[in-house]
Amino acid sequence: MPYDPSAYPPFAVTVDLVVLTVRKHALCALVVRRGGPPFQGRWALPGGFVRGDEDLEAAAARELTEETGLRPHVSGGQNAGAHLEQLATYGAPRRDPRMRVVSVAHLVLAPDLPSPTPGGDARSARWAPVGSLSGTDSGAEWDGTEQQESLAFDHGEILRDGVERARSKIEYSSLATAFCPPEFTVGELRRVYEAVWGVALDPRNFHRKVTGTPGFLVPTGGTTTRQGGRPAQLFRAGGATLLNPPMLRPEV
Amino acid sequence: MPYDPSAYPPFAVTVDLVVLTVRKHALCALVVRRGGPPFQGRWALPGGFVRGDEDLEAAAARELTEETGLRPHVSGGQNAGAHLEQLATYGAPRRDPRMRVVSVAHLVLAPDLPSPTPGGDARSARWAPVGSLSGTDSGAEWDGTEQQESLAFDHGEILRDGVERARSKIEYSSLATAFCPPEFTVGELRRVYEAVWGVALDPRNFHRKVTGTPGFLVPTGGTTTRQGGRPAQLFRAGGATLLNPPMLRPEV
DNA sequence: GGAATAGTGTCTGTCAGACAGTATCGC
């Protein structure tokens, strides 16, 4: 691989974020409105340039904190922040009309946030149900009250890939707890699965599965009635990161 | 995301390839000897710069053809070439001592090739058992007859990630057939799984599993005795790409 | 015949799906 350092073609490198959460029984993604051209006024994924002496993951974490105030912890760990992992890299020659830009997309799974806290240099930000953005697919409860508009650049494709990664990853890992607050009930965790997959799960079988998997859930001793009905036990995420055997996703 | 195009930090973008095959009951990776500094004389993964008007995947396919003569088909399709998919992107600030280089690694699964056909600008190339490169891990039959030496740059880490991806992906997809010639027997496919996972599988249960999964294998009608013993049926890869339920990997 | 590989059949334990039934809250 001998080469002349001055002869390589110039690239810009950005990070884009697919930030997912579950709000009101629906899987939602964070989108920001673009303040300048190209695609001015269109919705896009949050993101920005990687700095000259910055790791890719550090750039993603910095953008996440700027946009949401969330502090990720990158792998393992308890449920005090958001989960962040690299998703894929998008580098088609003309995906950005101004110059050659390679974007390293990252996936963030976050618990529901009280306020959409727009920040950074974005004019505005909101949580959009993924069904309203990708059109097809099991978004289901898309009610048409918000304008449906495709995302800027190739961000629609990036979002689809991120949603698909999240859907498959909660099958064989305990990552669904990243969508939950630090303490949660079995029913709340089940509604996360139902929102992400867009299906209904049997509450009894789900309860047996998650409480029977060692290391998945740790009871905190407390109870809550915030969902109504009989008081439910509260749990924290356990240390187990891989689910074996996996949670089975119906209708595949 | 307003920004000044002239203000972005300059990056070089490369593709690196983790090319895996199964030779003599061992999982092997293609490595090339570096002809120039840095890391002159050390083994490295094949790869090169992305051209100014070239897609990332096209760059990976071009490097693959230059190094091995293989023509990938990127997704789906029959078994006439190699499987190619994006793996992950590596961009630590000083991973290349000369400049800021972001490498988009790709994973290639190829059938056993008669000749290691070095090509391109690499001085020499060879198939190295992955156990001899990553040291630890279930490489098992590393016999010490070849020098054990860590790969240049962060290529050891990239190789580990690629091997891990391949190991997990053959669990729930029919991708193991990408390691096989166009026509193969159940026993040959089983030896692929055994080599990649580094375990022994029960031939009877394996046979029942793969022949009982619809769409996985298609009998061609022919038979062969190239492995000795009773003639075995020949199969082609079927159209099924996802295995449900997955092949279970022992000892997890 | 002996060794090697291919292929079939049977038993058993585990577990997911389906569903009955009970417990405890708010109204």
Place this chain on the structure above:
DNA sequence: GCGATACTGTCTGACAGACACTATTCC
């Protein structure tokens, strides 16, 4: 009481693991 949710228990069918056994080839 009524509706909601939480939780326990039982039955059944699918399937993986662990064998025994037979078939066909080369030597």
